[in-house]
Amino acid sequence: MTHTILIIEDNQQNMYMMRFLLEKNGFIVIGAENGLEGIDQARRHKPHAILLDIQLPEMDGYAVAAELKKYGELKDAPIIAVTSYAMVGDRERILAAGATGYIEKPIDPETFVAEINRYMSMDRHDQERQQ
Numbered sequence: 001m002t003h004t005i006l007i008i009e010d011n012q013q014n015m016y017m018m019r020f021l022l023e024k025n026g027f028i029v030i031g032a033e034n035g036l037e038g039i040d041q042a043r044r045h046k047p048h049a050i051l052l053d054i055q056l057p058e059m060d061g062y063a064v065a066a067e068l069k070k071y072g073e074l075k076d077a078p079i080i081a082v083t084s085y086a087m088v089g090d091r092e093r094i095l096a097a098g099a100t101g102y103i104e105k106p107i108d109p110e111t112f113v114a115e116i117n118r119y120m121s122m123d124r125h126d127q128e129r130q131q
């Protein structure tokens with residue numbers, strides 16, 4: 001089965017890297033450069049997972065995650081935060097906003113796709129237990 005992943009990321013180099021790695025591994029990738037576009041694309045395409053940058057212009061990743069969780073049709077799509085923050089509390093904050101987990105920048109090409117697959121293979125029970 002082909003899986004579709006939405007990437008919400010305003011940095012073009014990060015977008016390029018993540019898109020490249022995912023497409024090389026057979027995923028279909030949809031890109032959005034800001035939160036509003038990302039929410040629109042999520043509702044339109046119902047991706048299997050959403051990669052969400054935290055530092056976005058205007059609407060940040062916390063607000064985008066909270067908004068995405070309002071839509072029942074997206075409830076099975078894990079939201080994976082992509083963050084360069086290493087500060088204590090950020091992980092808890094993005095999980096509280098609705099993310100299933102997070103991946104730290106810079107993206108590690110050796111482990112990135114495996115991490116995405118791991119989050120996508122968790123069932124909802126696992127996701128809730130992890131939180």
Ligand code: MN
Pocket residue numbers: 009010011053054055056
């Ligand atoms: Mn950013």
